Amino acid sequence: MHKILSTSLLQGEHAVSEAVALLTQGECVGLPTETVYGLAADASNDTAVNKIFEAKGRPKNHPLIVHIPDVTHIERWAKDIPEAAYLLAAHYWPGPLTLLLKKADHISNVVTGGLDTIGLRVPAHPLFLQVLTELNGGLAAPSANRYKQLSPTIAEQVLEGLDGRIAAVLEGGACEHGLESTIIDLLSATPRILRAGPIAQAQLENVLGCPVAVPYEHVEVVPGNVKAHYQPNTPLAVLSPAELLTEVYNGKIADTQYVLSSSKVKEQVMQAAISDKQWRFLGEDAATYGSKLYVTLYELDKLHAKRIVVEQPPVTEQWRAVNDRLSRAASSTTDG
Ligand code: TXA
Ligand code: MG
Secondary structure, three states, X not given: OOOOOOOEEEOOOOHHHHHHHHHHOOOOEEEOOOOOOEEEEEOOOHHHHHHHHHHHOOOOOOOOEEEOOOHHHHXXXXXXXXXXXXXXXXHHOOOOEEEEEEEOOOOOOOOOOOOXXXXXXXXXOHHHHHHHHHHOOOEEOOEOOOOOOOOOOOHHHHHHHHOOOOOEXXXXXXXXXXXXXXXXXXXXXXOEEEEOOOOOHHHHHHHHOOOOEOOOOOOOOOOOOOOOOOOOOOOEEEEOHHHHHHHHHOXXXXXXXXXXXXXXXXXXXXXXXXXXXXXXXXXXXXXXXXXXXXXXXXXXXXXXXOEEEEEOOOOOHHHHHHHHHHHHHHOOOOOO
């Protein structure tokens, strides 16, 4: 049984030093990043890292990303670091890119879930960076949600999921990207994207000057990268624009169902066929849509929606991260 804690929301001028003090004592603290809120603990303290697994209810063989203050810390955590890592770090750190490298020998297996690799990133949120700089160390931080739930993009959602299970949450506003970082594996001969995110394949290829592979199908390369992840509680279906039109005109979208859209189709052809209340336009560009996706799914869960119908966004490289999360959210498979 986990210990019941009273979880405080840290805000104001002493918030960062309070977060640093708790982390130094080996506690878990929810911290804002530019992608989603993370549940942080001292990555070099196994007891602290174990508290993350406990608070989330996450299996211990699912590896955690380690967040570092800047690129100079990379050698403390990884070894045999290829030039590509430094190139990417120079372009995208601080930012939403996680580099998968060989872990340094002295790094504990607890944080890597028993793997001999380690995911590293420098997050761009100023408060997270301040905490890291003051600690001058690494923070393990998965998304700050209970296992298999949606990643939180505002502090309030962290509390909803983890209140009483962690020491504190640092208030840092709404996350800019709203989707988790891109993960690139630099261990294979051809670098490959393990998780699509805000930084797209073409951007990585431009910097590296070589092809970057993107698995077409979702591949579970490690425990934790499971298909049925990132799911709202409400059943979710992705329909083509034509299928959506048919459902709307056949009256199949009852008033307990909601539509997420990436186009102006309602204004153009649906108008009164479906109510404004059921319609959520998230944006015609992938970045705006991505920043609103999880927050909207949280909102609809709270409204006890019966079903969420998503208009299939364009199937292009720009939309890859959004489409990846949507296909997982729609997945009915479970992985135990
Ligand atoms: O944007 C993000 O990356 C957020 C913020 C908080 O930084 N973090 C995040 O962590 O999304 P998490 O644990 O929810 O997702 C990390 C993913 C998991 O699917 C995990 O399996 C994979 O990264 N991962 C971590 N370390 C790995 C490793 N050594 N090898 C392969 N995959 C790894
Ligand atoms: Mg997660």
